[in-house]
Amino acid sequence: MKKIIIMGAGGHGQVVADALKQMKGAEPVAFVDENNELHGKKIMGIPVPGGSTAIKGIPHDGIVVALGDNALRKRIFNELHEAGENLFSVIHPSAIIAADVKIGDGCMILAGAVINTQAEIKDNTIINTNSTIEHHNRIGPHAHIAPGSTLGGEVVVGEEAMVGIGATVLPRTSIGEKSILGGGSTAIKNIPGGATAAGVPAYILP
Template identity: 75%
Template sequence: MKKIIIMGAGGHGQVVADALIQMDGATPVAFVDENRKLHGKKVMGIPLPGGNSAISTIEHDGIVLALGNNELRKRIFTELSDAGHSFFTVIHPSAIIAPNVIVGDGCMILAGAVINTGTVINDNTIVNTNCTVEHHNVIGPHVHIAPGATLGGEVTVEEEAMIGIGATVLPRITIHNRAVLGGGATAINDIPAGITAAGVPARVKDR
């Protein structure tokens, strides 16, 4: 049984813990969180001994970064990778993943997600509850696809991009680096790097 540390004990972290509990062959042995009010307590019956520095004191086989903020998740992933730590990919047993899908390290694929044939999910990416990722997508590292989002075939989502709750991306669209597609939006054209687009069809928000 692999022993897994979950970084982040907030709502998303608890959803990830629930998925991990339901998996075979792995178990959450601890949360770590920078919120000092939680130190020394239990969350979902799982010990929370301290902040990130407590990782070195906990026997473990892998870490999951259950942090919704892409920039923060990327930074910590890089720091821990450089320090030699290993990451664990959590896949809820109700997720449907085609046999030839490639999933990177430290990903979180949650309840009801569907990932279809030919898709690549890169490291440290969240595919949240009830997402649909259609055939031959390329999802970059440190991406967050929020609950209920739908991506058509041959979509590209680049590094650190965010697809909001219930958003739709039409086939062969690219969501570029660090772009945000707002909740409920529909992307009918490529979304440029670093901007936020919202609405149906999605348009760049005023700054």
């Protein structure tokens, strides 16, 4: 049984903990969180011994960075990788994933997600609850596909990009690096890097 530390004890971290509890062959042994008020407590029956400095004192086989902020998650992921830590991918057993999908290190694929053939989910990317990733997508690294999103075939989502709750991305459309597609929006054409777009159809916000 692999012992996994979850970095981040907030709402997203708790969703990841629930998925991890339901996986076979792995178990959450601790949360680590920089919020001093949580130290010494238990959340979902899982201890919170301290912040990141507590990691060395916790026997573990891997860590998952369960933080929603893409830039922060990327920084911590890279620091842990450089320190030689194993970044563990959490996959909820209810997710439907084609056999040839490529999944990188430290990903979080949550309940009800569907990922179809020839897709690639790169390192440290969140595929959140009930999202659909169609065939031949390229997602991430360090991206976040929020709950209920639908991505058509051959979509590309760049590094640190965010696709908001319930958003739709039409086939062969790209969402640029560090860009945001707002919740409930529909992208019918490419969103450039660093932009924020919203609406149906989505347009670039000033």
